[in-house]
Amino acid sequence: MVKNTSKQFQPSTSFEGDFELLAETLPQLVWVLGPDGSYEYCNKRWFDYLNISKSENTRENWVKAVHPDDREMVTQMWYHSTLTGEPYEAEYRFLNAKTGEYRWFLARARAVKNAEKKVLRWTGTLTDIHEQKTILEAQTFLAEASKVLSSSLNYVETLGQVASLAVPHISDWCSVEFIENDALLQIAVAHKDPAKVKWAKKLAKKRSSDVTSNKSISEVIKTQKSVFIPIISQELIERSARNEEELKLVKSLGFESAMVVPIIIDKKVIGVIQFVSTESKKRFNQFDLYTAEELGRRAAMAIQNAQLFESSRQKEVQFQALYDSNIVGVIYSNAQGKIIDANDAFLQTVGYNREDLEAGKVRWDRITPPEYKKDTAKALSEVLKDGMASPWEKEYIKKDGSQVPVIVGSVLINKKTTEMLSFILDITERKKLEQRKDEFISIASHELKTPLTSIKGYVQILERIVQQMGDEKLDSYIQKTNTYINRLNSLIIDLLDVSKIQSGKLTLDFSKFKVQDLIDEVLEGIQQTNSAYKILQNGKENLIIEADKHRLEQVFTNLLTNAIKYSPRTKKVLLNVERKKDVVQISVQDFGIGISKKEQSKIFDRFYRSDAVSKRFSGLGIGLYISFEIVERHGGKMWVESEIGKGSTFFFTIPVKAKKT
Amino acid sequence: MTSQLTPAKKILICDDEESIVEIMNIVLSEKGYQIKTLSDAQDIFKVIERWKPDLIFIDLWMPEISGDEVVRELKRNKKTAHIPVIIVTANKDSQKIANAVNANDYISKPFDIIELENMAEKYL
Numbered sequence: 007m008v009k010n011t012s013k014q015f016q017p018s019t020s021f022e023g024d025f026e027l028l029a030e031t032l033p034q035l036v037w038v039l040g041p042d043g044s045y046e047y048c049n050k051r052w053f054d055y056l057n058i059s060k061s062e063n064t065r066e067n068w069v070k071a072v073h074p075d076d077r078e079m080v081t082q083m084w085y086h087s088t089l090t091g092e093p094y095e096a097e098y099r100f101l102n103a104k105t106g107e108y109r110w111f112l113a114r115a116r117a118v119k120n121a122e123k124k125v126l127r128w129t130g131t132l133t134d135i136h137e138q139k140t141i142l143e144a145q146t147f148l149a150e151a152s153k154v155l156s157s158s159l160n161y162v163e164t165l166g167q168v169a170s171l172a173v174p175h176i177s178d179w180c181s182v183e184f185i186e187n188d189a190l191l192q193i194a195v196a197h198k199d200p201a202k203v204k205w206a207k208k209l210a211k212k213r214s215s216d217v218t219s220n221k222s223i224s225e226v227i228k229t230q231k232s233v234f235i236p237i238i239s240q241e242l243i244e245r246s247a248r249n250e251e252e253l254k255l256v257k258s259l260g261f262e263s264a265m266v267v268p269i270i271i272d273k274k275v276i277g278v279i280q281f282v283s284t285e286s287k288k289r290f291n292q293f294d295l296y297t298a299e300e301l302g303r304r305a306a307m308a309i310q311n312a313q314l315f316e317s318s319r320q321k322e323v324q325f326q327a328l329y330d331s332n333i334v335g336v337i338y339s340n341a342q343g344k345i346i347d348a349n350d351a352f353l354q355t356v357g358y359n360r361e362d363l364e365a366g367k368v369r370w371d372r373i374t375p376p377e378y379k380k381d382t383a384k385a386l387s388e389v390l391k392d393g394m395a396s397p398w399e400k401e402y403i404k405k406d407g408s409q410v411p412v413i414v415g416s417v418l419i420n421k422k423t424t425e426m427l428s429f430i431l432d433i434t435e436r437k438k439l440e441q442r443k444d445e446f447i448s449i450a451s452h453e454l455k456t457p458l459t460s461i462k463g464y465v466q467i468l469e470r471i472v473q474q475m476g477d478e479k480l481d482s483y484i485q486k487t488n489t490y491i492n493r494l495n496s497l498i499i500d501l502l503d504v505s506k507i508q509s510g511k512l513t514l515d516f517s518k519f520k521v522q523d524l525i526d527e528v529l530e531g532i533q534q535t536n537s538a539y540k541i542l543q544n545g546k547e548n549l550i551i552e553a554d555k556h557r558l559e560q561v562f563t564n565l566l567t568n569a570i571k572y573s574p575r576t577k578k579v580l581l582n583v584e585r586k587k588d589v590v591q592i593s594v595q596d597f598g599i600g601i602s603k604k605e606q607s608k609i610f611d612r613f614y615r616s617d618a619v620s621k622r623f624s625g626l627g628i629g630l631y632i633s634f635e636i637v638e639r640h641g642g643k644m645w646v647e648s649e650i651g652k653g654s655t656f657f658f659t660i661p662v663k664a665k666k667t
Numbered sequence: 668m669t670s671q672l673t674p675a676k677k678i679l680i681c682d683d684e685e686s687i688v689e690i691m692n693i694v695l696s697e698k699g700y701q702i703k704t705l706s707d708a709q710d711i712f713k714v715i716e717r718w719k720p721d722l723i724f725i726d727l728w729m730p731e732i733s734g735d736e737v738v739r740e741l742k743r744n745k746k747t748a749h750i751p752v753i754i755v756t757a758n759k760d761s762q763k764i765a766n767a768v769n770a771n772d773y774i775s776k777p778f779d780i781i782e783l784e785n786m787a788e789k790y791l
C-alpha cells in the first residue's frame with residue numbers, strides 16, 4: 007500500500023514503489039481510494055490541481071471542485087459503481103483551484119477485487135480533456151449553427167436560434183445585435199434561464215440604443231475586429247459602469263469573461279454577436295474567440311445569402327408580373343432564331359398560339375421579313391457584343407401572312423448559349439396615328455394654302471391696277487397687305503415644318519452651292535423689308551458647301567429676322583462666316599435685349615417663348631426650334647451666347663461635306 | 668409674247684378651286700393667251716383631244732380623279748405626251764412630285780402671278 011508521498015521519486019524495487027513512480031510520471035491526476043471511498047493515495051498533480059494539503063483531501067472538497075451543474079451526475083454514477091463494483095467513467099468540469107477555471111476531465115476508475123470478488127480498493131485517473139472537449143463542442147455548435155442559418159431565409163429568426171445554441175456550451179449569455187442608423191437593435195438574446203432572458207430584453211429596451219454608449223461595440227464597429235476580454239476584472243467593471251445602479255447590477259451578475267465579434271457585410275459592420283460568461287465561471291480562450299468569430303462570418307454569409315435571394319426573388323416577381331401582365335410582348339430566344347418561351351402578348355401580336363410555339367413553328371428568324379433582315383442582324387450583333395441592343399423598329403410576318411410593325415429591345419442573358427430576352431411592343435396603332443397625322447398635315451397644308459393663294463393672287467392683280475392708276479396711298483396699303491400675306495405664309499410653313507420634324511419626315515435635299523451666294527440672297531430679301539437696319543458681314547468666305555440650300559436659307563432668315571426683331575433700339579446686326587476645319591461656322595450678333603442664362607437652355611425648345619419676350623413681341627416660338635433641327639440634321643451644332651441688355655450671338659456650324667444619314 | 672397675227676397659244680387650266688382658276692385666267696388672258704378652264708379632271712382627255720392645248724396647268728389635289736394619275740396618263744399617251752404639263756401644288760416638295768409624275772414643271776401655292784407668266788412664257 008502506498009504510504010508516503012515524500013518517498014515517491016526514490017527508486018524502489020517493490021510493486022508499490024513501481025506504481026507510485028508510474029503514478030507520479032503520468033500526466034493525469036491519479037487517485038487510490040478504499041472500498042468505502044476513503045483516501046489512500048493521490049499523486050502530486052492531484053494536490054496541485056486542487057491546491058489542498060493531505061489533511062484537506064476530503065470527499066467534501068473533491069465534490070466542491072466539481073462544477074455545480076455536473077455534481078449530481080458525478081455523485082450518482084460514483085454511487086452506482088461503489089454499489090455494483092462496475093467500472094466508473096464520467097466527463098465533468100473540475101475546478102482548477104489555482105486559476106479559478108473549470109476544465110473538462112474524463113474520470114475513470116476500476117475496482118481491485120479479491121478472489122471472492124470483494125472490492126479491495128478503487129484506482130482512478132482524471133484526464134484533462136478540456137481542449138478536445140471544447141473543440142468538439144465548438145465544432146458541433148458551428149455545424150448546428152450552420153444548419154440553422156441555412157434552414158430559413160428569415161435570418162432574424164435563425165440568428166435567435168443560433169444564440170440559443172451557444173448557450174450554455176459556448177457561453178452563459180449570447181446576444182445578437184444589429185446596427186441600424188447608428189442605433190443598436192437587439193434581435194436575439196439567450197440564457198439558460200428564461201427569467202433572465204426576459205430581464206435582459208427589458209434592459210436592452212431601457213438602455214440607450216446609441217452604439218457609442220457601448221464601448222466594446224463601438225470599438226468593434228470602428229475596427230471591424232473582435233473585442234476579447236478573457237478576464238473581466240473588478241477594476242474593469244468599476245471603470246465601465248456608468249452609475250451606481252449599473253455597477254451593482256453587473257457585480258450581481260458576476261461577469262467573468264466576454265467576447266464581441268462583428269458581422270461584416272460588404273466591408274461594413276452590420277451587427278455584433280456578444281458572448282458573456284457569468285455563473286459557469288468559464289474563461290474564453292483563443293479557441294473560443296476563433297469559434298465566435300467563425301460564427302460571425304457564417305451569420306454574415308447567411309444574411310447576405312438571404313438578402314441576395316430576397317432581392318433576386320423580388321426581381322423575379324417583378325419581371326413575372328410584367329411578363330404575365332401582357333402589356334408588352336416578351337420572348338426568351340437564342341441568336342439562332344429559336345424562341346424558347348414567349349408570353350401571350352407576343353403570341354397575340356404575331357397571331358400564333360401556344361401550340362404553334364411549342365411545336366417550334368414560331369421562330370424569330372422565320373417571321374422576320376427579308377427587308378428587315380439587315381437591321382435585325384445589326385441589332386443581334388450589338389446584343390452579342392454589348393449585351394444589349396437599343397430598341398429598333400421592325401416588322402414581323404403574322405401567321406396570316408400580314409405584317410405587324412413593332413419596336414424590339416433585347417438584352418443578352420447568357421453569352422455562351424446566346425440566350426436573350428426581348429421586349430416586343432406592337433406599334434400598329436402608333437403607325438396608324440402617324441399616317442393619319444401625315445394625312446392631316448397634307449390636308450391642312452392644302453386647305454390653308456389654297457385661300458392664301460387666292461388672296462395673294464387677287465392682291466397682286468389689284469397691285470398692277472393700282473400701279474397703273476398711280477395711286478401711291480393705295481399702293482402702300484397693298485404693299486403692307488403683301489407683307490402680311492408673306493408672314494402668314496411663313497407661319498403656315500413653319501407649322502408644317504414642326505409637324506414634319508415631329509414625325510421624322512423632315513428630309514434634306516443636298517446640293518453644292520457657294521455659302522456667299524446664299525447669304526447674299528437672304529440679305530437682299532431682309533434688307534428690302536428692313537431697310538433701317540444695317541446687317542454687316544464680317545469676312546466673306548468663298549466656300550462651296552454641300553447642304554440643303556432652301557433649309558439653310560430658313561435658318562439664316564430666322565436668325566437675322568430674330569436679331570432685328572429683338573433689337574428695337576439698335577440698328578446694327580453683325581454676321582460672321584468662317585471656316586473651322588471640316589465645318590463652316592456662322593454667327594449672327596445683335597445688340598438687343600439679350601437672353602437670361604436660365605432661358606438660354608430653353609429657347610431651342612418647341613413652342614418656348616421667354617416671359618420677357620411674349621408680352622412685347624409676337625411669335626409662335628418655333629423658329630429657333632426649326633432652325634436647331636435643320637442644323638442638327640445637317641450634322642452641325644447650334645448654340646447661343648447672350649447677356650441681358652447687351653445682346654445675343656447665335657452660332658451654328660454646318661459640315662462642309664454633307665453627312666447624309 | 669404672242670403676236671396678234673399668229674393664232675394665240677392655248678392654255679388649259681384645271682383646278683377645282685374657282686378663285687385660283689379665275690386668277691390664272693385673268694393673268695394669262697392679259698398676256699394674250701387663249702384660256703380654257705376645267706373645275707375637275709373628269710373630261711380632261713376629251714377636252715385635250717378636241718381643243719388641243721399648247722400648255723396645261725393642273726392642280727394635283729382634286730376630288731374624284733387624282734391629278735397625279737391624270738398627269739402620268741397624259742405623259743404616257745403618245746397623242747398628249749408632247750404637251751408641256753405644269754403642276755400646281757401646295758406641297759413643299761413640289762420638285763419631287765413633279766419628277767414622280769413626269770410633269771414638265773411646277774408652281775407652288777401660294778405663287779406670285781409673275782411666276783405664272785414666266786412659266787407660260789418658258790413653255791410657249
